[in-house]
Amino acid sequence: MIQSRLARPRRRVATIISGTVVAAVTLAVGLTACTSDTGAGVIDTVGTIDFVNPLAIPPLAEATVNAAGERVFDLTAEEGTTEFTPGVATDTWGYNGSYLGPTLVAKRGDDVRINVGNDLDEATTVHWHGMNLPAEMDGGPHQTVEPGASWSPNFTIDQPAATLWYHPHPTEKTEHQVEMGLAGLFLLQDDEESALNLPRSYGVDDIPVVVQDRRFDDNGQFVTDVRGYIGPIGDQLLVNGTLAPYLDVTSDVVRLRLVNGSTARLYDFGFSDGRSFDLIATDGGLLREAAPMDGIRLSPGERAEILVKMTPGETVKLQSTPPDLGTSASAATRNAGDDTLDVMELRAADALSSIGATPTTLANIVPLDKADATTDRSFTLNGYTINNRLMDMTRIDETVEAGATEVWTVDNAMPLPHNFHVHAVQFQVLRVGTESPPAELSGWKDTIYLEPGVRYELIMQFAEYTDPNFPYMFHCHMLAHEDAGMMGQFVVVGPGEQAGTPPTAHDAIISRENLAVGNGPRVLTPDHGH
Numbered sequence: 001m002i003q004s005r006l007a008r009p010r011r012r013v014a015t016i017i018s019g020t021v022v023a024a025v026t027l028a029v030g031l032t033a034c035t036s037d038t039g040a041g042v043i044d045t046v047g048t049i050d051f052v053n054p055l056a057i058p059p060l061a062e063a064t065v066n067a068a069g070e071r072v073f074d075l076t077a078e079e080g081t082t083e084f085t086p087g088v089a090t091d092t093w094g095y096n097g098s099y100l101g102p103t104l105v106a107k108r109g110d111d112v113r114i115n116v117g118n119d120l121d122e123a124t125t126v127h128w129h130g131m132n133l134p135a136e137m138d139g140g141p142h143q144t145v146e147p148g149a150s151w152s153p154n155f156t157i158d159q160p161a162a163t164l165w166y167h168p169h170p171t172e173k174t175e176h177q178v179e180m181g182l183a184g185l186f187l188l189q190d191d192e193e194s195a196l197n198l199p200r201s202y203g204v205d206d207i208p209v210v211v212q213d214r215r216f217d218d219n220g221q222f223v224t225d226v227r228g229y230i231g232p233i234g235d236q237l238l239v240n241g242t243l244a245p246y247l248d249v250t251s252d253v254v255r256l257r258l259v260n261g262s263t264a265r266l267y268d269f270g271f272s273d274g275r276s277f278d279l280i281a282t283d284g285g286l287l288r289e290a291a292p293m294d295g296i297r298l299s300p301g302e303r304a305e306i307l308v309k310m311t312p313g314e315t316v317k318l319q320s321t322p323p324d325l326g327t328s329a330s331a332a333t334r335n336a337g338d339d340t341l342d343v344m345e346l347r348a349a350d351a352l353s354s355i356g357a358t359p360t361t362l363a364n365i366v367p368l369d370k371a372d373a374t375t376d377r378s379f380t381l382n383g384y385t386i387n388n389r390l391m392d393m394t395r396i397d398e399t400v401e402a403g404a405t406e407v408w409t410v411d412n413a414m415p416l417p418h419n420f421h422v423h424a425v426q427f428q429v430l431r432v433g434t435e436s437p438p439a440e441l442s443g444w445k446d447t448i449y450l451e452p453g454v455r456y457e458l459i460m461q462f463a464e465y466t467d468p469n470f471p472y473m474f475h476c477h478m479l480a481h482e483d484a485g486m487m488g489q490f491v492v493v494g495p496g497e498q499a500g501t502p503p504t505a506h507d508a509i510i511s512r513e514n515l516a517v518g519n520g521p522r523v524l525t526p527d528h529g530h
Contacts, residue, residue, distance in 0.1 A: 039228040039334030043235050043341065046272075046319065051345035055245040057203040058185060058210075061102035070154060071110050075101060076117035077124050077145075077168075077182055084243040088220035093120065093180035099241045101166070101184030103208060106157045108190040113154040118145045124177060126151075127169035128186060129301060130283055130446045132159045132424055132463050135470035135492065140423065141171040141393065142470060142503055158463075159426070160285035160363065160444070161193035163257045163303045165210075171393065175231060175263045175479035179224060181241070183210065183261050193286060196359050199255040199307070205355075207247060207254060209318075210261040211343060212238045213336075228335035229416045231264030231480035239344050246345040249310050252352040255280075256306050256318075260298040263479040265336045266325065266417065266449065269343070270295035271308070272317035278358070281305035284426035284444025286363035291439035297323045299419040299449035301477035304440070307358055310348040318343040325417050326451030335417055365443065368405055368428050368459040375406045381420070381450060381476060381486065382413040390485035396471060398490035399499040405461045412450035418481065420456075421447040423472040424492075427460035447477055468493050468500035 064072045080098025081089040095101025106112050116126050123146050127139035136143070137153035145151045164186040168177040185208050199205035213234030217223045224232035239245045247254075258269055271277070271294075278290040283303050296304050310316075325337040332338055377398060379386055389397065400406065407430070412418045426444035429437040433454045441448070448456060468491055475487035491499050 040226045040233045040235060040336070042333060043233075043336070043339040045235075045237075045341050047342070049244050049342050051244050051246040053242050053245050055207070055247045055344065056240045056242045058100055058103045058208060058240055060202065061096075061104045063104075066113070069111060070113040071106055073104055073112065073114045074117070075114055075126065075184075076119055077126075078119040079121075082181070082241065084216075084238065084241070085220065090216070090220050090222065091180075092222075093177065093182050095182065095184055099181040100210065101182070103185040103187060103202070104166070105187045105189065105202075108157050108159065108161070108188065110157045111154065112157060113152055115150060115152045116145060117150045118147055121147055122173070123147065123170060124182070125169045126166055127423075128153075128164065128166050129421075130162060130164035130303075130426070131155070131186070132426070134465040135424065135467045135472050138423055138470075138472055139166075140169050140471075140473050144170060157188060159188065161190040162188045162283070162285040162444070163259065163281065163305060164188060165259055165261070165303070167261075169473075171391075172483045175224075175483050178261075178263050178479060179214075179222060179232065185210065185257070185259065187257075188285075192363060196362065197355060198280070198358060199251065199253055199355060205249075205251040205254050207256050208240060208259070209256050209344070210240050210259045211267060211320075212261045213265045214238055227480075228264070229331070230266075230335045230478050233265060233336050234262075237341055237343055246347055249346050249348045250353060252310055252354045253358055254308050254310060254346070256308060258296075258298060258304045258306065260300050260302050262300050264300060266297060266299045266323040267320040267341075267343075268295050268297045268323040269304075269306075269318060269320055272319050272342075275308075275316065277309075278307040279304060279440060280307055280362055282440065282443040283446045286365075287439070287443040288361070288363060288365050290358070290360050290362060291442070293439065295321065296440050297449065299417075299447065299477070300479065301419070301421055301447040302445075302449070308346070310346065310352060312348055312352050313350050314348045315345060317345050324451075326454065327415055327417065331416055337417075363443075368461055370407060370430060370459060372405045373407045373459060374401070374404050377406060377408050379408060379410045379420070379474070379488075380413050381411070381418045384481055384484040384486045386474070386476075386486060386488050389488065391475075391487040391489075393489075394502055395489065396491055396499040396502060397488040400462050400490055400492045402462060402464045402466045402492050402494055405459065408458045408460065409455055410448075410450060410458060411455045412452050415452045417449070417452075417478065418476045418486075419447060419449045419478060420474070421477040422460070422474045424465075425460045425462055427458040429456065430459050431455070431457040462492055466492050466494045466497065468497055469502060471502050
């Protein structure tokens with residue numbers, strides 16, 4: 001008998017959108033996208049997948065310590081082929097391999113350096129998604145690495161334990177490069193998390209779960225021609241690059257680090273028998289308290305850590321049921337909002353080890369106080385613009401003072417899906433519309449889904465890294481939207497300092513001309529104080 005948890009009811013789409021009339025927005029931009037991007041219809045894979053492949057676990061990246069005491073990692077973007085189905089070779093890209101990349105691990109207080117090489121035939125970047133670091137090291141579109149060149153950002157880990165990730169961020173090509181396979185995890189550790197009785201044996205009871213949807217042509221190659229407004233919609237799921245995966249579980253509690261690594265699709269993760277799980281962490285780290293729930297919605301770029309209890313000999317499937325997009329029914333259907341997907345099978349051994357009781361109290365999160373905010377900013381996502389502006393690499397959109405606490409109010413003025421990611425900072429959610437945030441939005445976040453017609457009030461405190469010229473980004477993390485220009489730039493400056501001029505694409509490129517003659521790629525070490 002096939003078991004499937006029931007989808008939660010979809011909430012009625014909000015019809016009141018502040019400051020904008022939906023019809024005007026739709027006519028201006030939205031309908032053009034919608035009529036050409038008709039979606040894939042309803043996809044339901046429940047009970048149709050034979051889980052025959054053991055889940056691949058991304059290897060831990062090797063690290064050395066250099067004379068300066070830095071923890072040094074090496075990453076090279078390269079082309080390759082991957083057999084997702086035996087005997088069928090798919091052209092793919094990866095870091096240090098043919099698909100995805102190794103998992104980087106560092107502790108709070110570590111000084112790290114990552115030597116990034118580019119063996120692709122096109123320029124790329126590597127963005128450290130969720131990391132608090134100097135703008136010049138952020139890996140956004142201004143830190144381009146040309147073919148054959150390399151880049152060596154260095155920074156200090158100064159934030160709580162969390163599941164972060166890394167991926168490309170080049171201008172207008174992010175979707176394609178992520179779709180080809182460029183992505184990996186960056187796990188942070190600290191003393192507070194290490195003192196808790198949580199599963200932490202990587203690949204044994206602490207499992208990375210990078211979920212991506214893909215579509216293959218008759219020759220086994222990736223295709224992105226079936227699209228909704230959100231972007232490409234795949235009809236098969238890869239987990240850590242594994243098609244139809246199963247996980248052998250050997251402990252009575254397993255920690256799943258869920259990462260929505262898709263370029264466009266939203267998921268609502270839960271289990272086939274409807275069991276509850278404990279949410280213990282979101283994008284930026286642990287929650288104050290474990291939160292029991294039976295499903296969690298993740299938009300592209302969002303992460304969640306959950307604890308799942310297992311009993312000896314049982315089998316259960318991780319599933320995604322239709323995520324609540326907050327849109328009309330027809331828009332949901334066109335944008336993968338009605339899909340029900342089997343993701344992965346968990347198979348418990350006949351005898352399970354036990355770590356004992358897991359904690360309910362987790363992290364000491366100090367709430368940011370709205371009374372301390374020195375600036376309020378508003379951002380409206382509309383079509384492919386933010387505040388009616390398309391991305392311009394030469395324009396600084398916002399100037400933030402180092403150390404400042406700010407409130408950012410963000411709303412999606414379209415009747416279609418968007419989300420919002422801010423570089424180099426973790427924020428707290430103050431309000432969702434007129435309500436306090438639910439448990440899944442009660443911790444540190446760097447990416448959030450924006451239901452149409454709902455205002456999201458976010459509070460954040462910026463670090464002391466200053467640079468009037470090199471900007472950070474804020475953008476929709478549906479990568480087709482980002483590539484189309486739904487992105488802005490901000491700089492962090494010292495007291496009394498003014499925003500400068502962003503480097504042009506030419507100035508920011510680490511080009512073939514920067515290669516040291518006879519010594520292979522030169523490792524650039526930007527001089528930027530911490």
